[in-house]
Amino acid sequence: MAQYTPMMQQYLKIKAEQKDAFLFFRLGDFYEMFFEDATKASQELEITLTSRDGGSNDRIPMCGVPYHSAENYIKQLVEKGYKVAICEQVEDPKSAKGVVKREVVQLITPGTVMEGSMLDEKENNFLASLSAFEDGTFAVSYNDLSTGENSVALITGGFDAALGELYSRPVKEVVVSSEFNEEHQEMLKERLGYTVSFEDETEVDEAFKSLVEDVHQEKLLVGFGRLLQYIQRTQKRTLDHLQPVKVVELKQYMTLDMYSKRNLELVETLRKGGKSGSLLSVIDKTITSMGARMLKKWMERPLLTPSAIKTRHEQVEGFLDQFMERETLRDQLTSVYDLERLAGRVAYGNVNARDLIQLRNSLRKIPEILTTLKQFQHPSIHELYEKIDPLQEVKELLETSIADDPPMTIKEGGLIQDGFNDQLDEYRDASRNGKQWIAGLEQKERQATGIKSLKIGYNRVFGYYIEVTKANLRYLPEGTYERKQTLTNAERFITPELKEKESIILEAQEKSVDLEYQLFLEVRDQVKAYVQQLQHLADQISRIDVLQGFAQVAESNSYVRPTYDTDRIIDIKQGRHPVVEQVLKGETFVPNDIYMNEETDVLLITGPNMSGKSTYMRQLALTAIMGQMGCFVPCEEASLPIFDQIFTRIGAADDLVSGQSTFMVEMLEANHALSHATENSMILLDEIGRGTSTYDGMALAQAIVEHIHEHIRAKTLFSTHYHELTSLEEDLKRLKNVHVRAEEYEGNVVFLHQIKDGPADESYGIHVAKLADLPVTLIDRATSLLEHLENNNAKTEVAASLSDEEQLSLFVEEPKTEKKEAPSGENELEKHLESLNLLEMTPMDAMNELYQLQKRIKS
Template identity: 80%
Template sequence: MAQYTPMMQQYLKIKADQKDAFLFFRLGDFYELFFDDALKASQELEITLTSRDGGGSERIPMCGVPYHSAENYIKQLIEKGYKVAICEQVEDPKATKGVVKREVVQLITPGTVMEGSMLDEKENNYLASLSAFDDGSYTVSYNDLTTGENSVALISGGFDAAMSELYSRPVKEVVVASDFNEEHKQMLSERLGYTVSHQDETEIVPEFHKLVEDVHQDKLLTGFGRLLNYIQHTQKRSLDHLQPVKIIELKQFMTLDMYSKRNLELLETLRKKGKSGSLLSVVDKTTTSMGARMLKKWMERPLLSADAISTRHEQVEGFLDQFFERETLRDELSNVYDLERLAGRVAFGNVNARDLIQLRNSLGRVPNILATLAQFTHPKIEKLYEKIDPLSDLKTLLDESIADDPPITVKEGGLIQDGFNGKLDDYRYASKNGKQWIAELEQKERTQTGIKSLKIGYNRVFGYYIEVTKANLRHLPEGRYERKQTLTNAERFITPELKEKETMILEAQEKSIELEYELFLEVREKVKTYVKRLQHLAEQISQIDVLQGFAQVAEAYQYVRPEYTDERIVNIKQGRHPVVEKVMKEGTFVPNDIYMDESTDVLLITGPNMSGKSTYMRQLALTAILGQMGCFVPCESASLPIFDQIFTRIGAADDLVSGHSTFMVEMLEANHALSHATENSMILLDEIGRGTSTYDGMALAQAIVEFIHEEIKAKTLFSTHYHELTTLDEQLNHLKNVHVRAEEYEGNVVFLHQIKEGPADESYGIHVAKLAHLPDVLIDRASELLDQLENAQPDKKVKELEESEQQLSLFVEEAKPKPVNEKRSSEIEKRLHSLDLMEMTPMDAMNELYQLQKRLKS
């Protein structure tokens, strides 16, 4: 350390505490980065790498960014998952001898971003913590620093369940203990793409006890304590806007695991990241950013309470019934800024005067919103009206205090309204009239001296002065003018009168700006006292925005209100896929009924590729999700049970990160469904077993269907190409065959996309290949081979069966007990007699007898 200059020693000491972050070290008008930070930042930000002498034997790598444009560079690093420590000068360089004192004033991480330019206005920015316990349970805690929202959930289903819970929200960063499982940390980082940070301290300090008054479980307190300590450590400022912790009672919401959310494309599509093509893209008719965020929350957690679902549906009906009032409401809502994040910025202390103008304008819309809501006649809309606090006292404060067109910065004046503070008005009067007096003095001096070119000017070094050209110096009266500066062609003077006014004007300007800043801070502190009320207003406006958006969707796309019963009956008339019908030409989507009475648990769906099997399956799941989140649904009518969980296995994709093939992913997702589903769940399985050999795949598919039918009894849609499985309806009483109708016409297949009862008569695989324009010679050869295989198949099966029976007979004869050891013989004989070989497959029977044979020979 001693080899470096005092400033570089200061840098190295601060950097030692910020090892996992880029240290933006303030030097004058720049943030500088040194050593490895500089090398890496110059690559990531594509900025010039230089060097400087730091007192050591070698020059130090260095790069920097201007402080006034640093936000854009910080944003780039945060978006790549890095952290940035902001190190500022915390004392006046002019009043300091030696090295200026510097401190890290904020650690910006992907989960603690507050700056608006770094945020998606329609998406929460969650920081999460994950805490593991010895009994295999986890707590997941969430915080959105921009809104102050806090919540925590207890997870009992192991690490996979915890990952699914995290996947349900837009999490940017996860905080764990330093001794957290390394393999699990890697999965969080590489598989889910989170920045992983560490925090061991979990004790909640007294000043934040009010946030956890309703939390009484030690595990939940530990989980949230870890999160809160990390926030305190990184932010180093007021956290007054943090809201009390909400306990997420997972049993109140439909469970959607990470596989189902991905496969159903709720928030984004599989092929390309982004909203377009997702369910969200269809139903998002919100007009505010905070409403858009609430819509996502509702989609991520559909309700299980019939009463809560009914309340939302009635509110949607209320908005749907009055078109003109709803349009007026939408216009008013569209002019409301993000109250939730504005409240967060106020509490955080980084709000400026323009932010407060946005807040004032938004509050100015609330009376109109209330007046419009009062025109709706539905009683459920009246309930929404009653919950709104217009905050008229805050609106009055902002009207009286903040100037209508303030600057972005808060230290250059122009922030405060005239009339708000008497002393400020006096300063402004002195400054304004002083300048007028200067203009009048200039004219007076010209008249008295007869020097028409005489002028009064100002600069920062000399202040105000009277300037006279050298040719006119002889006209100046004796004694009154005091020389101040000599120029090449002129002299500058000051008079006692001008000096007096100069002091008054400059003092008025300086003190006016200082006082304005103090007054602005006072106003900002007063606004802080309204944060809780602002957050409540934001929640009510968001809810209204989502519900009116649902009404807009229902009217635009002819959605209907679903009915819910305690019977296990699915009865959808003319159901449609909400996304697919939007991308097709109007009127071309073929709707279908879905009917599963109490005696039908499994629909076995057959039909060719491209015929619409997956669409049919997905539309049932999306209809259930839409209904239970409070939206109307795309069909003519719908009667449904309330589903507690939805599990899907649709589509094929390798999981390259964890080294899993398509077939392994398929089996893992199937296993997850079979392990967690109940009779009140919905299971969608598409083409299970296709990733292995035909007989392996068919055996697995049948075993899975049988297991669901006999053990789980969940409402299940199971699509398959294995036509052999269609005979299962003869053995399984609660299974029903349906197929997607297709017709062959002049050698071509025509997909009708209609679901009909009974199994499909063929797969039309070669016809689909023909539609894909494979070469004619290839299509002809495939047809020829298909004929040969179909004709040869019966003989092959007979031969296999005969060989199996012969082999089985040999094993049975050879495995008969011999009088070698009486005890051993008796044991094997009992085991042999206990086997029901005729009920076993030939392979299982042979394996069992082989094991007995080994036992006998031993």
């Protein structure tokens, strides 16, 4: 290091401790970056890369951002998965002997963000830790630093189950030990897109022992200890807002693996990846951001306990029954800010005066909300009312202390109201009177000198001054004015009288600002003592918000309260898909019944593509999830069992990360369902076996159906284009055939989207191709091929009962008539089409092949 200047040596020493982070090194009014940090940051942030002399022979790459606008730059880096170490000057440069002392005061990572502008207000920002044990179990711990929420869970289903658990939560960063499996690390990074950090310490600090009083499993303590150590190491401050750890017993909640969450599009869509078009977008009628976060948690973990489900449904019913009171409540909730994150900022120490004004305004609304809740008749709403503490003492403190329109910063004054502190009032009086005296002096001097343009001004460097233009200097009396500063067109002066008053005014202003800052810290600390009560209040308001939102969506969309029994009977009258019915433009959604009694475990669904098989399957799963999370459901009547798990294989997609084909992904997902499902589970399988040859696929599909029927007995919806499987109804007593109705009309297929008993009589694949506007000649040729293949198939079936000579005569082809020579291009296409064995393909593959042919014809 000897070749570098002392300041650069200091930088390099600190940077060596922050190797995996951008080091924002404070120099005056800028955060500077050097060497590789500078080069990379200039690219990521699109800022100018410069250089400076650091004492070595070569100039050092450098770039920087103003400290007052650094938050936006930090946000950009963190959103890209980077970490940022904030290195501040921790001593006054005026009193420093040599290089100013600097230290890293905070490490900002994707999972430890606290600033509101960097957070999604409707989503948690979880930091997670994942700990692996020799018996194959995993401990998962969660912390949302912005709210103080902590939870832990033990995963027994291996790494895939741990991945599924993480996938279900809005996790931004995962902490593991340095010895954690490298292949698993890569999967966390590449497959789920997490920032992976390392921490080997696993002891829970004595100061936080109270957080883990309810945690009795050593594995969970190890997992949370790792998480807590990482937070302490990166945040470098007290964490008084951390809530007691909640042990999540996963057996109390419906299990939804990451395949099912993705396929059912619960919180985001498969195509666009956004919220629009998801189940969440339809049922989210919350008003507050903390309510929106709670709704998502409920969706991630639907309930299994009948009494808990019943309680939520009764509360929704209570809100649904009284429209006017519910509308009043919704209006009141619009004035409630994010109490949960405000409490976190108070405890964390980064709250400002405007945050406290938001807290005050929110607390002002709580008495009104209580009055409205009291007007509801249902006993379950009264229970919500009784759990709310309005925290009147906190509201009164903020009413009397914080100014109504305070500045963003907390060190420039203007934070505290008049009348809150006597000493502050005295300083302010001196300052205000002094300024009035200054205004009076200006008028007096103008009259005495006759200089109308004379003015008294102030700046931080020179203090107060009298400014006179050079053209008017001759009018000044001699000996009274002392020259202070010379400008191009004017001179600035001071008088003994002004100098004396300046001292009084500036001293009062300085002391006033310092005192205000101290008073603000005292108020903040007083509020901090109520953080746990504020968190409890936030939880209750969030719950009320979610439940009234459920009532709102039930009324708007005609949802009904489901009933539950233990007879494993599904009886849904006129069921609808909650999302599809909202996005149909100018069309009416066709509802369908779903009935599966104790004697029916498998519905085998046949019918053409685009007819609604997948919609029918998905709407059953979504109805079950909605009901068990506490929401009413889209139908006229619903009686359901409580499902412990839902497994889906719907849609086709390659797993590019792990290099697995569509068919391999299909088999892996099917295996996951078959390995973990119970008789209380739901399984949805769509077109299993289509990624291989017809006979392979058909054999696999039949074997899977038989395995579920004989060994699992889960309620299963199995859609297929293998019509041969419909004969299974004769051998499998708990399997029932249903089909999606379609009709031919004037040579075209009309999809009626109605589910009827029995198997489908046709596939209508060529009709679907016709709807896709493939060339007429191609459609005709496909029809001819289909007739030929079906005819040969019929001949084969007849031949089994005939003699050799009779069999041979069946397959002797008629003499071909001579055809005119077609253009070369048409010959080429016709030969290609003849070479295709369309019936050996899945319908989707055949469609794709015909579509490619269409493109070639058009070109």
